[in-house]
Amino acid sequence: MAIHDAVVLVTGASSGIGFVTARTLAERGATVVGVARRAERLAELEATLQAVSPRSFTQVSDLAEPGAARAALEGVVARLGRLDVLVNNAAVPKHKLIWHTDQADAEVVMRVNFLAAVEATLAALPVMLRQGAGCIVNVSSMAARIVPPRESLYGASKAALDAFTEGLWSDLQGSGIHAGSVIVGPIDTEIWDKLEEPPAYRGRKHPPQVAADAILRVIEDRRHQVMAPRWSFSLRLARAVRALAPGLVRLGLRRMDPVPSAALQQARARAERGAKRNQADDA
Ligand SMILES: NC(=O)c1ccc[n+]([C@@H]2O[C@H](COP(=O)([O-])OP(=O)(O)OC[C@H]3O[C@@H](n4cnc5c(N)ncnc54)[C@H](OP(=O)(O)O)[C@@H]3O)[C@@H](O)[C@H]2O)c1
Numbered sequence: 001m002a003i004h005d006a007v008v009l010v011t012g013a014s015s016g017i018g019f020v021t022a023r024t025l026a027e028r029g030a031t032v033v034g035v036a037r038r039a040e041r042l043a044e045l046e047a048t049l050q051a052v053s054p055r056s057f058t059q060v061s062d063l064a065e066p067g068a069a070r071a072a073l074e075g076v077v078a079r080l081g082r083l084d085v086l087v088n089n090a091a092v093p094k095h096k097l098i099w100h101t102d103q104a105d106a107e108v109v110m111r112v113n114f115l116a117a118v119e120a121t122l123a124a125l126p127v128m129l130r131q132g133a134g135c136i137v138n139v140s141s142m143a144a145r146i147v148p149p150r151e152s153l154y155g156a157s158k159a160a161l162d163a164f165t166e167g168l169w170s171d172l173q174g175s176g177i178h179a180g181s182v183i184v185g186p187i188d189t190e191i192w193d194k195l196e197e198p199p200a201y202r203g204r205k206h207p208p209q210v211a212a213d214a215i216l217r218v219i220e221d222r223r224h225q226v227m228a229p230r231w232s233f234s235l236r237l238a239r240a241v242r243a244l245a246p247g248l249v250r251l252g253l254r255r256m257d258p259v260p261s262a263a264l265q266q267a268r269a270r271a272e273r274g275a276k277r278n279q280a281d282d283a
Pocket of ligand 1: 011
């Protein structure tokens with residue numbers, strides 16, 4: 001699909017990969033609509049976009065709210081008359097030991113990282129079907145393949161997104177609509193500053209342009225799955241070891257970030273208190 005003159009919606013465009021993707025697409029002649037929550041960041045993006053693509057704009061939206069993704073998409077179609085590409089990029093991290101997470105964490109992660117993408121996709125499909133063409137890009141993570149310590153919820157949200165994308169590969173046959181995902185490795189964005197607990201990963205982080213270029217490859221070359229970075233020996237090795245010797249990966253991850261004994265003791269104490277409360281309630 002040609003990027004020039006395409007109308008593209010990018011979620012999570014106020015920073016990091018989304019910001020660079022929106023800017024790159026606008027520089028390539030697309031009309032870009034960037035969605036996120038932080039109005040001041042979006043104002044900066046809007047100025048950047050409109051310098052090269054005057055019809056581009058931004059929209060404040062909290063995708064954690066049910067219905068927000070659909071409303072954002074319908075707003076784009078109402079204003080620009082079409083939608084050629086949807087980039088589901090918005091996400092929140094969740095880097096916490098399972099002992100520290102609760103149901104509310106799970107609800108937010110799944111809503112922003114998975115359900116908002118589903119909602120936007122379901123709203124986009126009839127528009128793209130009427131047009132006879134379209135492209136949906138879901139921004140996933142290596143964390144869906146090799147779930148790092150403290151990332152059960154985040155990894156699960158991205159694994160759900162991957163399964164959804166793979167289902168689209170089958171269901172969109174004959175529709176003219178393409179779906180693809182970008183499997184993102186470590187990229188140097190502010191997502192790392194938002195982690196609740198310190199990450200054990202100390203390796204290289206790649207510039208966000210690497211992920212933006214991968215997103216463009218999905219759109220232009222109709223690729224189903226692209227890694228970002230494209231050629232990373234360590235990511236490819238990790239995937240191969242995961243497939244051939246999953247026990248080795250488990251061992252490596254445990255060594256990389258052992259569960260602190262204090263965290264386990266605190267969790268045990270909470271569990272004991274909970275058991276005593278239940279006994280008192282039953283009595
Ligand atoms: N950086 C990495 O190492 C890495 C690795 C694997 C995968 N990824 C994936 O790459 C994508 C982009 O992440 P990034 O690294 O660029 O992180 P980022 O800079 O933190 O960007 C996340 C974007 O999502 C938006 N967002 C978060 N919650 C939202 C909500 N409730 N409603 C609307 N927008 C929301 C944020 O904007 P507001 O806060 O303004 O709403 C921001 O624009 C994500 O899907 C992430 O999972 C990144």
